[in-house]
Amino acid sequence: MTNPPPPSSGPDTPTTGETGRADAAASDPNEDDVLARGTFTHLAEPRGAARLAPDDGSWHQISPKYVWVQVISTGAFLAGVVVGMLVLALALHQTWAFIPGGILSVILVWTLAITPRQARSIGYRLRRDDLVFRRGILWQRLVAVPYGRMQLVDITHGPLDRGFGIAQLKFVTAAAATGVTIPGLAQETAEHLRDVLIEVAESRRTGL
Template sequence: MTSPHESAPQTAGDGRDPVLDAGTYDRLREPRSDGRLPLGDGTWHQVSRKYVVVLLVSNILALVLVAAAAIVLGVVLELDWVWLPATAVAAFILFGLLIAHRQARSIGYQLRDDDLVFRRGILWQRIVAVPYGRMQLVDITHGPLDRGFGIAQLKLVTAAAATGVSIPGLTQRAAERLRDTLIEVAETRRTGL
């Protein structure tokens, strides 16, 4: 049987891959609290640094749209009640802007012998292990902003909807390489589906 590491050549002794780790952060950021979910052993790959820029641009665009809608409704149509919800939404978006860098640094994935482990989140932590033999679909998507910055999102679909994973912010080359690796390994690990 083929290990996912055999189909992805690595040059560094630390397990980093030149394609999967190109333009990413050096280490996975994890929460500092004692109640955090542990990372475990192995090599963690992260998302592209450009993903933070996409998060910032999309949040700024959302903030501009909220402000424009509030001005039109509040000033032009003289609806005074609109300022309270607009302020609440703007505060939520500003909070997203403040933590975007930290959130992006908390996203990572690990290719183990039998499964892919995905981790994300600082405040709301999630760690999911997806067995290779249970993967039914590996999909790459990217919106206009993603294409402009050369990144993509890789989606893994399994029979159980709760274990589906979306890895955002991968470089286009890393997404294609990871897709090919996962399909190749999944074909050798089919478990009766």
């Protein structure tokens, strides 16, 4: 009597690769190619020995279109401040408006000047057990979010973001301090990263 053949590993049979997506996301070259499409190619870092230097590994960056969105929105706000200041000072003879208006205008001009470098400082890395996010030149932030702690992965984008085809990805965890928002991701990249992180987070919570 012939023994029955062993069960095949067809498309309906789960494989170890399906439960090891975290390792694949952290090391798969094809995954890196998807996340690196249309992004900056150089991660900007603060100068000085006391900076929070990124560790070795594959750091992904955001789309240069994020700079244009920030420049347009900040520039529009700056134009409104200047117009309001001139109306108060010249038309209504409220010369005190030059003081707050001038200070705010200088701050906004400085913000516009450093926006490109600030955008190039934003990066994230998919490691085996967590996602590491970094941003900032003057004020740095470096945070690691364990996959198993992610409770919600949310994609949002405003009118300007939609016009330039970008979005921001937000991770919500049990601790508010570890929440992370990655801005300036291409729409396709944001959706792909959301699906990967949801799958990995679910597998870590269930202990697969």
